[in-house]
Amino acid sequence: MKVYAPAKVNLALDVIGKNEQGYHDLDMIMAPVSLYNIVDITRADQTKITCTNGKIPDDNATKKMVQVLKDRYDISNYEISIEEHIPMQAGLAGASANAAAVLKAINDIDGLQLTIDEMILLGKKVGADVPFCVVNKYARVQGIGEKIRKIECDWKFPILLVKPEQGVSTPEAFVTWHALDPLHPNLDILEKALIYQDLPFYVTHMGNALQPAAFQLVPALEALKADMEAFELYVMMTGSGSTMMGFGSKENLMQAQKELSKKYPFVKIVTVG
Ligand code: C5P
Structure with missing residues (x-):
């Protein structure tokens, strides 16, 4: 199964303060953009993640996402290959987009029947931008990135x-x-x-x-x-x-x-x- 993982942009970003966990409470307007990584995910005997940019570090968001799902649910093993078009350390949430795409794909393939709200909570364990990438529509985003209210906006x-x-x-x-x-x-x-x-x-x-x-x-x-x-x-x-x-x-x-x-x-x- 091939899925698109769209980048996001922040159309506004305010920092409200630092919370007890050391993260920052934010207030943001976020939106997806037409720039995508392409994630190919299929069931396999062993879990294997590769990406066109080379080595996958231990703290890779997709790797962490698969582990979070494995810890909680009886999911299959997957071969995941990521074709990267979104630059890294760019403010475009490329790594989080991959993780969200994999979360949604495994939810479908393994029939986990997770709701969007449940996926937001699982995504938050991996990174602050993953919840938005699950929703992927114009949104007002608060907390560290997990409080999401969709904005009714159809402007392209x-x-x-x-x-x-x-x-x-x-x-x-x-x-x-x-x-x-x-x-x-x-x-x-x-x-x-x-x-x-x-x-x-x-x-x-x-x-x-x-x-x-x-x-x-x-x-x-x-x-x-x-x-x-x-x-x-x-x-x-x-x-x-x-x-x-x-x-x-x-x-x-x-x-x-x-x-x-x-x-x-x-x-x-x-x-x-
Ligand atoms: O969660 P993510 O991996 O995207 O965040 C990277 C780092 O950025 C965190 O470890 C934290 O230092 C900082 N961060 C923060 N407040 C946020 C998001 C990120 O302090 N809301």
Whole structure:
């Protein structure tokens, strides 16, 4: 069985505070984008996970997801091969997307009959972005990422994703966030702007509280932002980076894609929603 594992973007991100487990409580607007890993999963004698990017580390999210399911349910063994198109350390939840896709696929193949809410709780054990990847629709996401309220929004619009060579480590971004002045975007008005498909309002109010921290960790991001703004795009980082999103007219997005492909390793127009 072949399944698609879509990347996500954060259309807004606020950090509320640190909880007792050392994780951070967040308030986010998230949406899937048309950038996918392809996961091939079939029953096998032994569980085996491979991926086109090479070695699978012990803390790999898909590996952890399979283990969480094995600990709880009498599931089959699977051969899982992942064709990666979503860059890593990018703020696009590539690893979490794989884990969520595998969770849903095993639920189907082994007939576990898990509800979305049950899969959200299982996904949370593996990583903070897995619950959203299970739901995979415009959503307001809180807690560490497990409190999900769908947003009734059917807007599909193009954005430009540009990722520089360097990634940003999520734990380091949170540590750096504590040392900087907080930035708090207004998610309630941003949610409304998305529902009303009001791009001019959205781009002038959007914000990601982790962006200043990521810019401190990877100074090249400042230059990337300026490179994108040169094409009259509004620019914001997704997640804890290092991918920057460009918002603007189709013509400007295409022009920027053409020129910035010469300079950056990952440059792609995708559709949000
Ligand atoms: O859960 P995930 O593997 O995506 O998170 C990676 C790291 O990012 C965590 O170990 C934690 O340090 C930090 N994190 C956090 N608060 C969140 C999500 C992630 O502090 N809500």
